[in-house]
Amino acid sequence: MSKKLTSRAEDYSKWYNELVVKADLAENSAVRGCMVIKPYGYAIWEKMQAELDKMFKETGHQNAYFPLFVPKSLFEAEEKNAEGFAKECAIVTHYRLQADPDKPGKLRVDPEAKLEEELIVRPTSEAIIWNTYRNWIQSYRDLPILINQWANVVRWEMRTRLFLRTAEFLWQEGHTAHQNKAEAMAEARLMNNVYATFAENFMAIPVVQGVKTESERFAGADETFCIEALMQDGKALQAGTSHFLGQNFAKAFDVKFANKEGKQDYVWATSWGVSTRLMGALIMTHSDDNGLVLPPSLAPNQVVIVPIYKSDEEFDAVSEVAKSIQTDLRAKGITVKFDDRDTQRPGAKFAQHELQGVPLRIAIGPKDLQNGTVELARRDTLTKEVVALDDLTNTVENLLKEIQDTLFKKALDFRDSHITEVNSFEEFKDVLEKKTGFISAHWDGTNETEEKIKELTKATIRCIPLKMKEEAGVCVYSGQSSKGRVLFAKAY
Amino acid sequence: MSKKLTSRAEDYSKWYNELVVKADLAENSAVRGCMVIKPYGYAIWEKMQAELDKMFKETGHQNAYFPLFVPKSLFEAEEKNAEGFAKECAIVTHYRLQADPDKPGKLRVDPEAKLEEELIVRPTSEAIIWNTYRNWIQSYRDLPILINQWANVVRWEMRTRLFLRTAEFLWQEGHTAHQNKAEAMAEARLMNNVYATFAENFMAIPVVQGVKTESERFAGADETFCIEALMQDGKALQAGTSHFLGQNFAKAFDVKFANKEGKQDYVWATSWGVSTRLMGALIMTHSDDNGLVLPPSLAPNQVVIVPIYKSDEEFDAVSEVAKSIQTDLRAKGITVKFDDRDTQRPGAKFAQHELQGVPLRIAIGPKDLQNGTVELARRDTLTKEVVALDDLTNTVENLLKEIQDTLFKKALDFRDSHITEVNSFEEFKDVLEKKTGFISAHWDGTNETEEKIKELTKATIRCIPLKMKEEAGVCVYSGQSSKGRVLFAKAY
Ligand SMILES: [Zn+2]
Numbered sequence: 003m004s005k006k007l008t009s010r011a012e013d014y015s016k017w018y019n020e021l022v023v024k025a026d027l028a029e030n031s032a033v034r035g036c037m038v039i040k041p042y043g044y045a046i047w048e049k050m051q052a053e054l055d056k057m058f059k060e061t062g063h064q065n066a067y068f069p070l071f072v073p074k075s076l077f078e079a080e081e082k083n084a085e086g087f088a089k090e091c092a093i094v095t096h097y098r099l100q101a102d103p104d105k106p107g108k109l110r111v112d113p114e115a116k117l118e119e120e121l122i123v124r125p126t127s128e129a130i131i132w133n134t135y136r137n138w139i140q141s142y143r144d145l146p147i148l149i150n151q152w153a154n155v156v157r158w159e160m161r162t163r164l165f166l167r168t169a170e171f172l173w174q175e176g177h178t179a180h181q182n183k184a185e186a187m188a189e190a191r192l193m194n195n196v197y198a199t200f201a202e203n204f205m206a207i208p209v210v211q212g213v214k215t216e217s218e219r220f221a222g223a224d225e226t227f228c229i230e231a232l233m234q235d236g237k238a239l240q241a242g243t244s245h246f247l248g249q250n251f252a253k254a255f256d257v258k259f260a261n262k263e264g265k266q267d268y269v270w271a272t273s274w275g276v277s278t279r280l281m282g283a284l285i286m287t288h289s290d291d292n293g294l295v296l297p298p299s300l301a302p303n304q305v306v307i308v309p310i311y312k313s314d315e316e317f318d319a320v321s322e323v324a325k326s327i328q329t330d331l332r333a334k335g336i337t338v339k340f341d342d343r344d345t346q347r348p349g350a351k352f353a354q355h356e357l358q359g360v361p362l363r364i365a366i367g368p369k370d371l372q373n374g375t376v377e378l379a380r381r382d383t384l385t386k387e388v389v390a391l392d393d394l395t396n397t398v399e400n401l402l403k404e405i406q407d408t409l410f411k412k413a414l415d416f417r418d419s420h421i422t423e424v425n426s427f428e429e430f431k432d433v434l435e436k437k438t439g440f441i442s443a444h445w446d447g448t449n450e451t452e453e454k455i456k457e458l459t460k461a462t463i464r465c466i467p468l469k470m471k472e473e474a475g476v477c478v479y480s481g482q483s484s485k486g487r488v489l490f491a492k493a494y
Numbered sequence: 495m496s497k498k499l500t501s502r503a504e505d506y507s508k509w510y511n512e513l514v515v516k517a518d519l520a521e522n523s524a525v526r527g528c529m530v531i532k533p534y535g536y537a538i539w540e541k542m543q544a545e546l547d548k549m550f551k552e553t554g555h556q557n558a559y560f561p562l563f564v565p566k567s568l569f570e571a572e573e574k575n576a577e578g579f580a581k582e583c584a585i586v587t588h589y590r591l592q593a594d595p596d597k598p599g600k601l602r603v604d605p606e607a608k609l610e611e612e613l614i615v616r617p618t619s620e621a622i623i624w625n626t627y628r629n630w631i632q633s634y635r636d637l638p639i640l641i642n643q644w645a646n647v648v649r650w651e652m653r654t655r656l657f658l659r660t661a662e663f664l665w666q667e668g669h670t671a672h673q674n675k676a677e678a679m680a681e682a683r684l685m686n687n688v689y690a691t692f693a694e695n696f697m698a699i700p701v702v703q704g705v706k707t708e709s710e711r712f713a714g715a716d717e718t719f720c721i722e723a724l725m726q727d728g729k730a731l732q733a734g735t736s737h738f739l740g741q742n743f744a745k746a747f748d749v750k751f752a753n754k755e756g757k758q759d760y761v762w763a764t765s766w767g768v769s770t771r772l773m774g775a776l777i778m779t780h781s782d783d784n785g786l787v788l789p790p791s792l793a794p795n796q797v798v799i800v801p802i803y804k805s806d807e808e809f810d811a812v813s814e815v816a817k818s819i820q821t822d823l824r825a826k827g828i829t830v831k832f833d834d835r836d837t838q839r840p841g842a843k844f845a846q847h848e849l850q851g852v853p854l855r856i857a858i859g860p861k862d863l864q865n866g867t868v869e870l871a872r873r874d875t876l877t878k879e880v881v882a883l884d885d886l887t888n889t890v891e892n893l894l895k896e897i898q899d900t901l902f903k904k905a906l907d908f909r910d911s912h913i914t915e916v917n918s919f920e921e922f923k924d925v926l927e928k929k930t931g932f933i934s935a936h937w938d939g940t941n942e943t944e945e946k947i948k949e950l951t952k953a954t955i956r957c958i959p960l961k962m963k964e965e966a967g968v969c970v971y972s973g974q975s976s977k978g979r980v981l982f983a984k985a986y
C-alpha cells in the first residue's frame with residue numbers, strides 16, 4: 003500500500019494499472035479479461051448508478067430485466083448488429099457437466115447435453131428485447147415503451163484493461179420504442195443530454211457532445227450520439243452513447259403497430275448505454291501521481307477523520323471531538339469515516355486516504371483540542387490549513403462544493419487547451435504527436451479519407467460536434483471541400 | 495387485462511401463472527426457462543433490493559462484483575459443491591461466431607474459436623470468490639471479509655416456473671471469511687435472522703427459522719440455516735438460506751491465514767442468499783382470486799387516485815383536488831399515482847389496479863367535491879368507505895400501516911393453523927393430503943427414513959426449527975426414538 007505509484011510522466015499506462023489495483027478499485031480475475039470490482043471501486047460505481055437511475059426515472063423510464071442469453075437465431079436477425087458483435091461473443095453450447103471417466107474427481111462437458119440451438123451471452127440486448135417488444139406492441143397506445151436495464155454483458159475482447167475494456171462489464175442499456183422518427187430521434191438526443199449532464203455535473207468530467215461518423219456508429223444504428231471526454235494523456239475516451247436505431251430492429255423482428263390512422267407501421271427505436279468504463283474516465287480525468295482524486299459527489303467517504311494521539315487518554319479526548327464532528331457532518335448529508343484503527347499509524351492512514359482519493363481529511367490531535375482547531379487537508383490541491391472547530395461544518399460543506407467545481411474547471415481548462423485547430427496534414431500529425439488532444443480539422447465526409455487518416459496516424463474521428471460551426475474549408479487530408487470541422491483524436 | 499383470473503380453488507397453479515402474466519410482473523422469454531421481468535414486477539424487486547441492501551450495510555457488509563464465469567478447474571475444486579451443480583449448468587465453450595458457409599446470412603460457431611478451458615456460467619459464486627479471497631487474506635488482520643454481490647446466476651433446471659424456478663434468476667449472494675468457527679457460525683445465524691426480519695416486517699410473510707437436514711443442505715455447506723414460508727395451497731417455500739461452510743472452501747482453494755498466535759490456519763466461511771423467488775413467495779402468500787395483493791412496503795404505488803367525471807369541467811375540478819391530495823401524501827413519503835388516462839374508463843382502471851395489488855384506491859367525483867369526501871377502497875379486504883377529505887392524509891397513513899399489519903396477521907394465522915402435530919404415519923399422510931401445510935412430527939434423524947417418507951408422500955423435512963422444543967418421542971415412520979419434532983411439508 004505504501005509503495006509509491008509509477009508517475010504519469012514516467013509511464014502513463016503503468017500509472018493507471020497500478021492506481022486501479024493499489025487504490026483497491028478492481029483487479030484481474032482467474033477468468034481471462036474479466037475483472038473483480040472490489041468494494042471500494044464498487045461503492046463508487048453504486049454512486050454513479052444511483053444518480054443515473056434517478057435521472058432515468060425523472061425522464062420517464064422504468065427498469066426491467068431481460069435474459070442473459072440470446073438464441074443464435076435471434077442474435078443473427080439484425081444483420082449489421084450481428085456482424086458487429088459476432089467476432090467477440092461467448093457462446094453456450096452445453097448445459098451439463100459429468101464426471102470425467104479418465105480423470106477421477108474431475109468433470110468434463112457431457113457430450114449428450116448439447117443444446118439444439120447455441121445461446122450467445124448478450125454483448126448487448128437489442129435482439130432479445132425487440133423479440134420481446136413484438137408481443138407488447140399492437141397499437142400506438144402501447145407506445146412509447148421507455149425501459150432501462152442494469153446488467154452485465156460480455157464481449158470477448160482480445161486486449162483487455164481494467165474498467166476500460168473487459169470481457170465482462172457492467173452497464174445500463176436503455177431500449178425505447180416509438181411511433182415515429184421524430185419522437186425516437188428526440189429520445190436519443192435527450193438521453194445523450196442526460197449523459198452529458200451526468201458527466202459534467204456529477205463526475206466533473208467535461209464532454210463534447212456529437213454524432214459518430216458512419217464507420218464509428220453502433221452496429222445496427224442509423225445515428226449514434228456520443229459524449230467524448232479527454233484524458234490527461236491527451237487521448238479521448240467515449241464515455242457514453244445514445245443510438246437512433248431507425249426501424250432496423252423493428253424490421254428484423256417484425257415489430258409493427260397500428261398508428262393513429264389505423265395503418266400498420268414499423269416501430270422506431272433507440273438504445274443508449276454507459277458502463278463501468280466510466281470508472282476509467284473518472285480515474286484518468288482527475289487523478290494524480292499520488293493516486294485517485296475523487297469529486298465529492300462520487301466519493302464513498304467525502305471526509306475522513308484521523309485521530310492523532312500517543313496515550314489512551316489522548317485517544318479518548320480526541321475521539322470524543324471526532325465523533326461529534328462526524329455527527330454534525332452526517333446531519334448535513336456528508337459521508338464521513340472516522341478512521342480509528344489502532345493497527346495503523348497516522349502517516350499510513352494519510353497515505354491510504356490520499357491514494358484512495360478521499361476529498362477532505364481532518365486530523366485532530368491534543369494541540370487542536372487546546373486551540374479549538376483541526377487540520378484540514380484537500381486531496382485535490384494537496385493543501386493543508388488549520389481551521390476553527392467552531393464553524394467546521396460550514397467550512398467542510400463549502401469546501402466540498404469548491405472541490406467539485408475546481409475539479410471540473412481544471413479538467414475543462416485542460417480539455418479546452420487541448421482542442422487544436424489545424425489546417426494542414428503536417429500540422430495534424432505534429433499536434434497529434436507533440437501536443438496531443440482533440441484536433442479540430444476539416445474533413446471531406448468520406449469513409450476513405452477517415453480510414454486513410456486512421457491508418458497513417460491512429461487518430462479517429464471522435465465525433466462531429468453538435469455545436470459544430472458551419473465553416474467552408476478544405477479537407478486536411480484530401481483537399482476536397484468541407485462544411486465544417488470535426489474532432490479527431492487517438493482514443494481509448 | 496379484464497378477463498377474470500382462474501380461481502385458486504379451481505386450479506391453484508394456473509391461477510399463479512395467470513396472475514404473474516396478467517399483473518404484468520413477468521413472462522416467459524424466447525430462451526428456454528429464462529424470464530423477462532417486466533417493469534411492474536421489477537419495481538417490486540427493486541423495493542426488496544433497496545431494503546435488503548440497507549440491512550446488509552447496517553450489519554457491516556459491502557457490495558462487490560465477481561466474474562460471471564467460473565473456469566472448469568475452479569468449478570470442480572470443491573467436490574461436493576461441484577457435484578451439486580454439475581448437472582444443471584450452462585457451459586461456454588467458444589468465443590466467436592462466423593458466417594455460416596452453408597447458409598447465407600446466418601452465423602455458426604467458429605470451430606477455430608474453442609476455449610482451452612470451458613467456462614461455467616456461475617450457478618453460485620463460492621468457487622470464483624474463494625479463489626479470489628486467497629490473494630486477499632494473509633493474516634487475521636485481513637479478516638473478517640464481509641462482502642455481498644447482486645448478480646444473475648444460471649441453473650439449468652428442466653422444469654421451470656416464473657419466479658419460482660427459472661434457468662436464470664437474480665439474487666444477492668453474501669460471501670464472508672472469518673478467523674474462527676464461532677464467528678462464522680454467528681454470521682450465518684445473523685444473516686438468517688436478517689432474512690427472517692425482512693420477510694416478516696417488510697414482506698409481511700411469516701417464516702419458520704430452522705436448519706436443514708444433511709440431505710437438504712447446500713452442496714458444500716456444513717450447516718444450512720433457512721427461512722421457510724407457507725403458501726396458501728399448503729405447500730412450503732424456502733425463502734432464503736444462510737450457510738455455514740466450515741473450512742471446506744478454504745481447503746479446496748488453499749486459503750490460509752496467520753492467526754493471532756502466528757500459526758497458519760484455514761479460513762472459515764459463510765454464504766447466504768435470497769433471490770427473485772421471493773416474488774413467488776410474495777404472490778402466493780397474499781394474493782387472491784382478484785389478483786395481486788401487495789403489502790404497502792413493497793407496492794410501487796401505495797395509493798392510486800382515479801378521477802370520476804363526465805365533462806372536461808368536471809375533470810378539471812376533480813383533478814385539482816386529486817393533485818393536491820397527491821402532493822400532501824407525497825410529502826409524507828407515500829407513493830401515489832394519479833391515474834388520469836383518458837383512454838380507460840374508471841371501471842377498467844379499478845380492475846387493473848385491483849389486479850396489480852395497489853393497496854389503497856381513492857376515487858373522486860363531482861359529488862365528492864360537493865361533500866368534501868372521497869371514496870377509499872382497500873385492496874386487502876376489498877372494502878370501500880366514504881371518508882372526509884379533511885383528514886385524508888392521516889387516514890391514508892394509518893390505513894397503510896393497518897394493511898401491512900393485517901396482511902401479516904392473516905398470513906400468520908393461516909400458517910399457525912396449518913402446523914399440525916401428528917403422531918402416526920397414517921395421520922401424517924392424512925393431514926398432508928387433506929389439510930396440507932406443515933406437519934410437525936418426530937423423526938429418527940436418519941437419511942433413510944427421510945428418503946423413505948419423501949418417496950411415499952413427496953413431503954420433505956423443511957427444517958429442524960431453531961425453536962424446536964426438546965420432547966422425547968418416537969419417529970412417525972420408523973418407530974425409533976426421537977428427541978424432537980421437525981417440520982415436514984410438500985414444497986416448491
Ligand atoms: Zn498538453
Ligand SMILES: [Zn+2]
Nearest residue numbers: 728912929930
Ligand atoms: Zn386449510
